């Protein structure tokens with residue numbers, strides 16, 4: 001018995017292939033598995049007008065014939081007649097989304113080049129129309145050189161016409177499958193865009209604007225320059241805009257501390273409230289404005305549709321580091337916090353790519369580092385401009401972010417050649433329309449961020465601060481003795497100090513490192529608490545934290561401390577989420593190990609360089 005003619009339904013993800021397949025085959029479907037892989041095989045039967053049966057297979061969506069995932073590999077192998085347990089298809093139905101034509105035509109063009117008898121289903125014309133886009137299928141047909149049928153798969157519109165076209169095609173003599181040579185994506189993309197443009201009859205202004213903006217924002221030279229400028233402005237704003245609200249919060253906290261000191265009697269309770277709670281938590285809460293400004297930008301970039309363009313621009317760079325372009329969005333979210341960033345890696349299909357992305361995500365400068373960076377920069381970097389209105393402090397902050405990103409790319413490159421070696425794939429993504437961000441959404445996003453931050457301040461940070469206060473307050477010092485040196489915390493930190501002395505860290509830092517494991521910001525509150533206790537009741541208790549630091553740390557130590565924080569894996573939540581996402585302790589342990597090693601080396605190198613330069 002000769003097998004039925006096989007017709008493959010192929011196209012980009014979400015084109016509506018399965019919907020069309022269902023409309024064509026109805027209930028006559030079979031679900032199996034391709035041998036050797038975990039990809040399902042959906043097939044169904046279709047009877048042509050003259051009574052001849054054909055078999056239809058619904059292939060997994062793919063962006064190109066150069067696969068990035070196991071699903072895409074099956075699609076390619078079936079189409080090229082190389083899939084085990086499947087015969088070569090006799091004809092193709094390519095499904096494209098009319099409202100997303102230039103993206104979907106890329107793959108369609110590759111498929112048409114295979115030379116099989118082919119029909120293009122121009123699907124989702126209902127959605128295109130709703131968006132104000134009208135296309136000319138005849139023009140498209142002329143450009144592509146194969147029949148084009150308009151369909152709305154979910155409403156079964158155009159199904160009969162499609163079946164009639166299949167009828168003609170199966171009757172025609174078939175020619176063999178041509179080999180696929182991996183094609184260069186850039187010319188392919190350009191052709192797809194030109195054809196999609198030619199097929200447009202009319203287009204709404206929003207769509208037209210999107211195309212025009214993309215012409216500038218995705219330009220090979222202007223695009224990256226604009227992206228760099230956007231990021232730079234963002235980091236300058238974090239400093240410049242926060243000055244006033246920070247000073248308000250500072251005076252508020254000082255007032256509260258003063259009030260508490262006035263009403264409470266001398267002694268331990270007063271020390272706990274004023275030094276422990278108000279001193280520690282207050283030192284962190286001050287950073288709320290900066291964190292909100294950072295999130296304001298991230299929310300704006302996301303809502304406007306620019307974020308995905310940024311990912312597109314970064315794709316080449318990501319590939320250079322051995323990462324998938326899909327890694328960009330998880331890594332960018334990690335600027336806010338590594339926990340959602342690591343969770344977002346679930347969109348990366350290649351397991352090695354994904355693992356690498358998880359392992360480097362903590363190197364992205366999360367918002368919890370901001371308090372530490374800000375404190376040290378404010379204390380040690382002069383507040384002056386370096387010309388053109390660019391502030392030195394903002395520049396140093398920008399430099400710290402760049403170091404984090406550079407470290408992540410280098411780490412990824414190294415990991416991909418060693419522990420996470422293995423093939424990756426080409427990456428493509430769809431660009432959404434530009435949108436005016438809604439004020440309401442941004443406000444809600446910021447409100448949620450503020451709440452999360454304050455909750456952290458009230459729980460983890462408060463808890464560790466009080467614990468540290470207790471460790472730093474007992475046993476009580478005898479007269480003439482320094483309280484910190486007499487305390488348990490002082491003893492512990494002397495132990496740590498032995499380890500970190502070679503990289504220029506002093507006792508204050510050793511004391512802050514341990515509680516900072518709970519959350520990075522705690523380093524700031526820990527230093528705040530310790531200094532409050534140490535100052536005792538003398539007049540200097542009211543001196544701002546920065547001024548105290550300036551008196552006690554050398555510039556070399558401060559810079560080493562910054563370098564440490566760029567790399568150190570100090571966050572329990574990140575370690576926990578890594579364990580969950582990688583199903584075990586192996587990778588989180590590896591991550592903590594290599595990041596601490598990097599932190600130690602970076603801090604040491606910074607310290608000794610600074611000392612050598614005479615800072």
Ligand SMILES: Nc1nc2c(ncn2[C@@H]2O[C@H](COP(=O)(O)OP(=O)(O)OP(=O)(O)O)[C@@H](O)[C@H]2O)c(=O)[nH]1
Nearest residue numbers: 012013014015016017018019061123124152153154
């Ligand atoms: N409005 C509208 N929606 C459609 C049309 N065709 C498909 N859809 C919807 O689009 C979504 C994706 O359709 P699918 O058929 O699952 O797409 P697919 O190409 O099989 O996707 P993958 O298999 O994931 O690549 C579903 O929610 C469908 O209901 C259409 O012509 N018009």
Ligand SMILES: [Mg+2]
Nearest residue numbers: 017018060061
């Ligand atoms: Mg499908």
